[in-house]
Amino acid sequence: MSWMNAVPVLIGLILSPLLFGIINRVKAWFAGRNGSPLLQTYFDVFKLVRKGMVYGTTTSLIFQLGPALVLTSVLLALLMVPFGTMAAPLSFKGDFILLAYLLGVSRFFTVLSALDTGSSFEGMGASREVQFAALGEPTFMLGALLMAIYTGEMSLSGMVREIHFEAVGGQSAAVALLVAAWMMLLLTENSRIPVDDPNTHLELTMIHEVMVLDTGGPLLGMVTYASGIKLWIFSALIANLLVPNLHAGAVTQGAVFVAAVLLIAVVVGVVESIMGRVRMRQIPKVLVGATALVATGLIMTLAG
Amino acid sequence: MWTFLIGCSVIELGGLFALLLLKREKAARLIATLFTVAGCAVVAVPVFQTLFGDGTAPVQLPWHLPLGEFHMGMDVLSAFFTLPVLILAPLSSIYGVGYLKKHKGSGAHYFFLNTLVTAMLLLLCAKNAILFLMVWEIMAISSFFLVTFDDHLQSVRAAGWTYMIATHVGMMALLAFFAVLSHQKGGFDFAALTADGELSPGVSSLLFVLALVGFGSKAGIFPLHIWLPEAHPAAPSHVSALMSGVMIKMGIYGLMRSLTFIGEVHASFGWSVLALGGLGGVVGIVSSLAQHDIKRMLAYSSVENIGIVCMGLGAGMLGMAFQNPALVALGFGGALLHVLNHSVFKGLLFLCAGAVVHETGTKEMNHLGGLMKKMPFIAAFFIVGAVAASALPPFNGFVSEFLIYFAGVQSAMTKDVSSIVLAAAVLTSLALIGGLAAASFTRVAGMVFLGEPRVPLKQVPKDPGWAMKMPIVFLALMALALGVASPLLIQTVADAQLPVTGADATLRVVAGDIVPSLNGISLVGVAVIVIFAIIAVLYRLIAHRKSVALTRGPVWDCGYAKPSVRMQYTPSSFSAPLNQMFQPLLGTRTALSRPSGYFPKSGAFETIVSDRVKDMFYAPLFRLVARVLLLFRILQHGHVHIYVIYVAATLITLLLVTAGN
Incomplete structure (x- = not known):
């Protein structure tokens, strides 16, 4: 691992809060508003970190430590995400499994922190979170399997290195299905419309936001930053599927890749602007649908 | 192997001492635990020799029982499966010393606990089918008495009964398994059973199904799992730990061992x-x-x-x-x-x-x-x-x-x-x-x-x-x-x-693939702990610094002034x-009685959790079995003189058959 490998991670760490800014700007543009500044999430995080803390009277140490574990696990997960053609700092066969389970650690402690408050709202959000996450897991794993079969590589970095349009060739339909399925996964895992609405004002209808209702100050800062990184991870995974190997220098390739990640944020913004929320009872169908898309892709590999 | 047998004897001896100390509860618990710890330490020696050294010599003793021979040996598979026993047996025993403080009957309980541990160790090293089945049965019986520790409770007795039936249905399959197998291969020693011999596809499929039922019912393989959720809650917790952590794995061991017989x-x-x-x-x-x-x-x-x-x-x-x-x-x-x-x-x-x-x-x-x-x-x-x-x-x-x-x-x-x-x-x-x-x-x-x-x-x-x-x-x-x-x-x-x-x-074939991955996982594992510690300390320093307020307040429950615990x-x-x-x-299933009328009184809601396999498969099956067996009631009157006639009739028939030959 050379120091060059650290650069993509640094870019991810620096740019991830920008994704929220882009999404909000796109939504504002659709609604005909000016919208908040692009850098609003940075301002929010800085403001939150400087504040004092208020702990709920029912909470215990878990509530104070949970967000630290959430941040730790997404930071480590980021280390395994390849950056275009540039390999991730940490790459080994089967690393996508560890990536999925690290995100699982972050979810586990988000849920425990929520339950620590004893608030029924937070319990409700936690209950929904674990349900939808469980249904999302197979989509991710089968998608990674699909990529492994195509590229003959078992690590994320290896898979990404092997994807270029010449190599994928006639199988591009399956890759398109995978992109669609993972896009649905991105929207679910990052609590966006049509699964969850980050801007809703009714606790009863929230999923992720309701779990951090009582989290404030530096703790909320950590949670916000962690969710930025999580959105970056998912966007980068999809961008990796889309950006071809241009056989260009590292800087050009990196710039195209970052542009693709930011473009995914724009797409998320567009989706949020033109779609409504799916009813809570219908969400499992959306998720099973995503798995079905990937499974179709897999069947296409059997045929091909 | 002698070291192994000495270790097992020490554990069993501890159980016997506990039984003798029936009235002195505390002494019984301590003695039995001490012997378990010591015995496991002794057993660990041959286990480590087998796993990391050049193994340990088998023991073969002649035995006066028909068919059987006392043949014990340890290969790497046996040695690996002893590891959970060696970890959990002493720990459960120590835990029990505290757990059973307010209970009566420690002496007998520890006797069965140590017997269970000994039986599991012997089972893993038994190299003869008859010996294997004998210790298998000892394991089943001793664990039955452990499950029914609180036998004054009706629910516990029912759980014990379920376990007893499940384990003996499995035993029946195992008897059939070894009978067919030894008939095919000739002999009851594992060496004979493992020996190459062509089994016809039909026979090997039959053997596989029997092994799956026999060992699967012990391991709790779906759909033979229904005794686990009955027995584990009924047993004292250290017994649940030992049964769930170790004993059900004996089924997995048996299944793996039977693969060597099937070929x-x-x-x-x-x-x-x-x-x-x-x-x-x-x-x-x-x-x-x-x-x-x-x-x-x-x-x-x-x-x-x-x-x-x-x-x-x-x-x-x-x-x-x-x-x-x-x-x-x-x-x-x-x-x-x-x-x-x-x-x-x-x-x-x-x-x-x-x-x-x-x-x-x-x-x-x-x-x-x-x-x-x-x-x-x-x-x-x-x-x-x-x-x-x-x-x-x-x-x-x-x-x-x-x-x-x-x-x-x-x-x-x-x-x-x-x-x-x-x-x-x-x-x-x-x-x-x-x-x-x-x-x-x-x-x-x-x-x-x-x-x-x-x-x-x-x-x-x-x-x-x-x-x-x-x-x-x-x-x-x-x-x-x-x-x-x-x-x-x-x-x-x-x-x-x-x-x-x-x-x-x-x-070794895949070492080149898997070891770098495991290294990566270990690295991330250590990193999780280190980075978490750093972030937690930083958080503490920043959020709990003197210049900002640190307060506690009620959690948000949509503006209710007094959130009650019932609202969680x-x-x-x-x-x-x-x-x-x-x-x-x-x-x-759910049972709901709604509050109704203009002045509603209390309502009630209850969910009754059951097991679909139990309700839809086993319950009808056992009803059927019971109905068939009830037909035999005609033979059973409780009158001794009629039973004497049965005995006489049997003897006469046998005599006639022998004479006819």
């Missing part, structure tokens, strides 16, 4: 084990989400984990059928490692749950809550166990599941249709099980330990004494160690499968959406 492994065997594993894993974890009883929930999680082990076994067996050495090594390797890992984290969870039951006097999760503040020690360690059981890094559950995942992906690399189907099946079920396990364990940990108590308790619960704490700490450290030190273990795991898979299929989400409400989704797999 060639047909692909259909592998597919059936894989399918039962995947199905059992999903049904187990979905059922655990529906439970109200904390120990019953843990029992269903054992069904899930046995399912994961079976998926590994199935993948390995398919690897044998496909002649893919990497798949063999990874599948069996993952299964074996998960056997060890599950015994560690499930032992930890049962011991922590035991402390909760002991202190609060209830197993009903809907009544518990907020124990983190009263029992911080138990809460912290239960959460560690819950993380490990959800297969999350840096703990041990992740590593073994990773091996099975890896087996699936690796097999798909061949791009052959059945391998891709295998990979898709393994990845889908493991991913779903993983997600649901996280749901199930956040539910238990969050609802029992976090928030506020849902029902006022009679006494203030507190953390238990050292005898109950020490085993818990040890198991938690073990779970972490097995999680981050997997690269050191992998060779041992690879070697342990040799008796089943043959010499050329070790993990309950375990049942937490899992309700998932239960609704998986309703076809569950046997949950």
Whole structure:
């Protein structure tokens, strides 16, 4: 691992809060508003970190430590995400499994922190979170399997290195299905419309936001930053599927890749602007649908 | 091998002393524990010789029983399966010293406990079918008496009865298995049974099914799992830990051993084990989400984990059928490692749950809550166990599941249709099980330990004494160690499968692939701890600095001025959406009486959790059996003189038959 490998991670760490800014700007543009500044999430995080803390009277140490574990696990997960053609700092066969389970650690402690408050709202959000996450897991794993079969590589970095349009060739339909399925996964895992609405004002209808209702100050800062990184991870995974190997220098390739990640944020913004929320009872169908898309892709590999 | 037998005798001797000290409860507990610890230390010597050295010589003694011979030997497979026994037996014993303080009957209890431990050790090294069946039965009987410790409770007696029937249905299949096998191969010694001999496909399929039923009923393989959720909650917690952590693994051992007898492994065997594993894993974890009883929930999680082990076994067996050495090594390797890992984290969870039951006097999760503040020690360690059981890094559950995942992906690399189907099946079920396990364990940990108590308790619960704490700490450290030190273990795991898979299929074949991955996992595991510590300290320094206010306030409950504990989400409400989704797999019924009229009085709502397999398969089956057996009542009057006529008639018939010949 050379120091060059650290650069993509640094870019991810620096740019991830920008994704929220882009999404909000796109939504504002659709609604005909000016919208908040692009850098609003940075301002929010800085403001939150400087504040004092208020702990709920029912909470215990878990509530104070949970967000630290959430941040730790997404930071480590980021280390395994390849950056275009540039390999991730940490790459080994089967690393996508560890990536999925690290995100699982972050979810586990988000849920425990929520339950620590004893608030029924937070319990409700936690209950929904674990349900939808469980249904999302197979989509991710089968998608990674699909990529492994195509590229003959078992690590994320290896898979990404092997994807270029010449190599994928006639199988591009399956890759398109995978992109669609993972896009649905991105929207679910990052609590966006049509699964969850980050801007809703009714606790009863929230999923992720309701779990951090009582989290404030530096703790909320950590949670916000962690969710930025999580959105970056998912966007980068999809961008990796889309950006071809241009056989260009590292800087050009990196710039195209970052542009693709930011473009995914724009797409998320567009989706949020033109779609409504799916009813809570219908969400499992959306998720099973995503798995079905990937499974179709897999069947296409059997045929091909 | 003599060292091994001496160790076993020491453990059994401890049990006998405990029995003699019947009236002196405390002395009985201490003596038995001391002997168990010492005996296990002695047994560890030949085990380590076998695993890391040049093995230990078998013991063969002539025996006056027909058919049998006292033949004990230890190969790497036996040695590997003794590891969970050697870890959990002393720890459960020590835990019991504290747990049984207020109970009567320690002497007899410890006699059966030590007998169970001895029987399991002997079972693993028995090299003769008759001897094997004898210790198998001793294991079943002694564990029956352990389950029925609180035999003044009707529910406990019923649970013991269910266990007794389940284990003997299995025993029946095993008797048939060994009878057919020895008829085919000639002899009861394992050497004779393992010897090459062509079995016709029909016979080998029959043998496989018998082994699957016989050993599967002990292991709790779906759909033979129904005794686990009955027996585990009924037993004292250290017994649950020992049974769930170790004893059910004897079924897995038996299944692996029987593969060496059957010879060639047909692909259909592998597919059936894989399918039962995947199905059992999903049904187990979905059922655990529906439970109200904390120990019953843990029992269903054992069904899930046995399912994961079976998926590994199935993948390995398919690897044998496909002649893919990497798949063999990874599948069996993952299964074996998960056997060890599950015994560690499930032992930890049962011991922590035991402390909760002991202190609060209830197993009903809907009544518990907020124990983190009263029992911080138990809460912290239960959460560690819950993380490990959800297969999350840096703990041990992740590593073994990773091996099975890896087996699936690796097999798909061949791009052959059945391998891709295998990979898709393994990845889908493991991913779903993983997600649901996280749901199930956040539910238990969050609802029992976090928030506020849902029902006022009679006494203030507190953390238990050292005898109950020490085993818990040890198991938690073990779970972490097995999680981050997997690269050191992998060779041992690879070697342990040799008796089943043959010499050329070790993990050495794939060492180039798997070891760098395990190194990466260990690195991340250590990094999780280090970075978490750094962030936590930084947070403490920043958020708790002097210049800003640090206050406590009520949590937000939509503006209610006085949130009451009754308003909390309950375990049942937490899992309700998932239960609704998986309703076809569950046997949950609801009883609702609505408040009605203009001046409504009280209403009531209850969910009754049952097991669909039990309701829809076993209950009708046993009713049928009962109806058939009732026909034989004609023969039974309770009149002695008629029985004498039966005896006479039999004798005369026999005489006539003999004379006729």
